[in-house]
Amino acid sequence: MAAIDIQSTFQALYYASLLSILSVGITLSYMTTKVFNFAHVRFAMxxxxxxxxxxxxxxxAFNIHGDFAWHNMAGMQVxxxxxxxxxxxALISAFIVGGLVAVIQYYLVLRPLQKRGAGSMALMISTLGFDFILIAILFIYMTLPQIRRLTVKTVSLVGRVAFDSLRMDSLDIVISSGSVTIxxxxxxxMIFALATIIGLYLLLTRTKLGVMMRSSIENPNLALVLGINVDRVFAITWFIAGAIAGLAGYLFIFATVYLTPVSPTTPSDQIIVSVFAGSIVGGINSVPGxxxxxxxxxLIEKFFVPLLSPVFGPGIVKxxxxxxxxxxxxxLLxxxxxxxxxxxxRVFRLGGAKGKES
Amino acid sequence: MVNAIVLTEQILSFIGVYTIVTLALNIKAGHTGIPDFGHAMFFGIGGIVVGNFVAHLAAALASHVVPGVTVHGVLAQNTETLNLLNTKYFPTHPGVAIGLLIFAIVVALVLGGIVGWLASLPALRLRGEYLAILLLATAEAVRIFVTYTKQIMGSTPTVGLATPDLFAWAGNSAAAATIFTVIMAIIVYWVFERIHHSPAGRLFRAVRDDEDAAKALGRDVVVVRRDAMIIGSAVAALGGVVYALNPFLGGGAVAAVSIFNRVFWTFWPWALMILGGMASNRGVVAATALVGILLIWPIRVYKVQLAKALGASLLGLDPNSFGNALEYLLLGILIILALALKPEGIIPEPPSKTLDFRKKAEKILKEEKIEL
Structure with missing residues (x-):
């Protein structure tokens, strides 16, 4: 029952890092606007x-490799x-584009609605609406002939449907030693996740902007009185949230499963619910949380559940x-x-006392 | 070119099923203020009832009549068994088919109600977006569970189960299914209109508007929320039955990916409800009709022509794919515009019809023989 080996451990760590990068954005946008942003993963896309x-x-353009186009058309793993x-x-542009989309959502959708006194439910629905628009834009983008010529033909295992995608697993660097390939x-x-933690920690505790962000979140009215442009600070927070999602989006390119091309029948990407889960389990009002x-x-999804497979059979992984x-x-309960x-x-003190009993 | 009758049937089926599902959501979210983001989970139950329970029952009844049909075969040889049932059994046994139809409706209502009640248990503790996320997560867990459990949805999640054609005896079964869809939608609308103007409906809205006031008047808020969840979820499951039986909607099969799809059965009803007007049944029907006609008629059927008219081919876009994207563009823009320009919806929540005090007063005055 070798459910856990080094390779799958690293896969789990990869997935966990991806989720933590995306969850922190959900939290940042919730803390400022008090809305669960359904469009967040779409920023990454x-x-x-x-x-x-x-x-x-x-x-x-720079003709770095003459055989590049051939590689695309053949769809071979060269x-x-x-x-x-x-x-x-590409990384820098992913960072900036993610942030810009978030700022567009903040200024074009959420801010005007909030000014009209929309409730939290209305705001949540509006993020869905924005998500639908982004889906449509991505879908139209994928049909552009200039982009189509660049895409890689991928054949899905289910139903044998061929679709165009911008996935570039083959461009990833592979470190292999023996039977283990990472x-x-x-x-x-993992580097991105660490960088996000350190970057946000430094930003929130060591910079003037961070102090402004924290005070605007804590008490917007008081911050306003002190001459902080709360609106702009929130927009910057949204930019940061979107930009961090952009980092995750950059990782999507080299992922095997998470970047499925948008299609009108399966627009719902699976990852968004897990991202919400991470944000809520950790604490919706806490960045480190x-x-x-x-x-x-x-880790629960990709590491602990496979550990259960010797008990419940391999089907449990699904x-x-x-x-x-x-x-x-x-x-939540x-x-x-x-x-x-x-x-x-306090918990550990109690747990310690209880631990002796059990 | 598309046949005008088929087109009408498509539009009516779309409007019918979304009227049912959105009205069901409206009783929870619009009237009572429970932000149910797990609506698809209740809808899917109806699909399971038809695709699994009814098919099993029909196979059990037909196993002595039609050779080759076995109860075991419903899951093991799904397509063949259902094909036999639909071609050899239902066309000659209208009584059984109608009986099974009633069975499906009753079972879906009961099961939907039970699951709604179970889902309402956390609703006692949570409020607002926390509850919304909890229900979203629950629905997602149910969806994954159903998708990969072979005993419920068959061995291939994307293909699912073929549905019994309970209108096979009617000659044109697609037309019969459409009529059934429309009749169910009208019944559901009528029932919800009655609830809207009944004391129960006023109580739902009272809990939504001011929980403390409702409490102060001696109402058990928890019970009221539970009731709304049970009614809304039961009707959502009924919507699932309608969907599964209608060839224009389900296409003769139910799969976990389609009936538990949170975009189609949670987010779209939310969008339609916001567009039509929260707690406004008439608004919901109007919004559903508007979107149904806009969506099916120009976008789905004439998407290529529409895309060309919008200049898609000038930009070098594939008109077919562009047309598919228009669906989302339309809905997304409608949601945001509705929220920004008409947050109360196309037809705002109507005032509750209460006793006509003037008439009542006149009656009393007449009885007391007092001149005004």
Whole structure:
């Protein structure tokens, strides 16, 4: 029953890092606007489409590899590493595009509605509406002939449907030693997650902007009195949330399963619910909590559930999301403010006393 | 070119099923203020009732009549068994088919009610968006569970189960299914109109508007919320039955990916409800009709022509794919515009019809023989 090996552990860590990067954005936008943003994962998708296009265009424009087009049309898994600056340009543009889409949503949809006194439910629905518009835009984008020429034909295992996607697994760096192969995207995801933690920590505690952000979230009226442009601070927070989603979008390009092309019949990407789960389990009003929560949900789905397979049979792996949803239900019912709100010192003292009994 | 009758049937089926599902959501979210983002979970129950329970029952009844039909075969050889039932059994047994139809409706209402009641248990503790997310997560967990459980949805999640054609005896079964859809929608509308103007409906809205006031007047808020969840969920399951039996909607099969799809059966009803007007049954019907006609007629049927008219081919876009995207563009823009420009909806919530005090007063005055 070798359910756990190094490779699947790294896969789990990759997924967990991805979720924590996305969860923190949900939390940041919830803290400022008090709305669960259904469009958040779509920011990542927009960013990933743009970044993928940029990689392909740069490779083509500078004729970095003559056989690049051939590789696309044949859809073969030929490894063509590109120079580092191509990836860097794509990463930066994913970061900026993700942030810009978020700011557009804030200024075009949420801010006007809030000014009209829309309730929290109305705001939530409006994020859905924005999500629908983004789906439509991505879908139209994928039908552009200029983009179609760049895409990779992928054949889905279910139903044998061929579709165009901007997935570029083959451009990923692979570190292999013996039977273990670890993909560059896995390492990169963990680096991004760490960078997000450190970056946000430094931003929120060491910079003037961070102090302004915290005060605007804590008490917008008081912040306004002190001469802080709360509106702009919130917009910047949204930019940061979207930009972090853009990082996740950059990872999507090299992922195998998470970047499914948008289609009118299956627009719902599976990951958004897990992202909400991470944000809620960790604590919807806590930035470090949401990072931890996302990581925890990722580990539950991809690490702990496979551990159960010797007991319940290998079929249990398919039900992985049921367990994370269970975690959400338990969190909301018993500690609605999430794991971050728990007074851990007290719990451990109690737990220590109880631990002796059991 | 599309046949005008088929087109009408398509539009009517769409409007019918979305009227049922959106009205069911309206009683929960619009009237009582429960933000149910797990609506698809109740809708899916109706699909399971038809695709699984009714098919099993029909196979049990037909196993002595039609050779080759076995109860075991419903899941093991789903397509073949259902094909035999639909071609050899239902056309000659209208009584059984109608009996099964009533069975499906009753079972769906009861099961939907039970699941709604179970889902209402956390509603006692949570409020607002927390409850919304909890219900969303629950629906997602149910969806995943159903998708991969072979005993419920068959062995291939994307294909699902073929549905019994309970209108096979009617000659044109598609037309019969459409008429059934419309009749169910009218009944559901009538019932919800009655509830709207009944004391129960006023109580729902009282709980939504001011929980403390309702409490102060001696009402058990928890019970009221529970009742709304039970009614709304039961009717949503009925919508699932209607969907599964209508070839224009289900296409002769139910799959977990379609009946538990949160975009189609949670988000779309929400959008239609916002557009029509929260707690406004008439508004919901108007919005459903508007979107149904706009969506089916120009966008789904004439999407290629429409895309060309909008200049898609000038930009070099594939008109077919562009047309598909228009569906989402339309809905997204409608939602945001409705929220920004008409947050109360196309037809705002009508005032409750209460006793006509003037008439009542005149009657009393007449009885007391007092001149005004």
């Amino acid at each position: 927009v960013a990933s489409y743009v970044a993928a296009t940029i990689i392909l265009l740069l490779a083509k 490894r063509i590493p590109l120079p580092w600056w191509v990836y860097a340009v 993909r560059g995207a896995v390492i990169l995801a 949401s990072i931890g929560g996302g990581f925890l949900i990722g 039900y992985d999301k049921v367990f994370s949803m269970l975690a959400v239900a338990l969190t 018993f500690i609605p403010e999430g794991l971050a709100s728990v007074n851990w010192k």
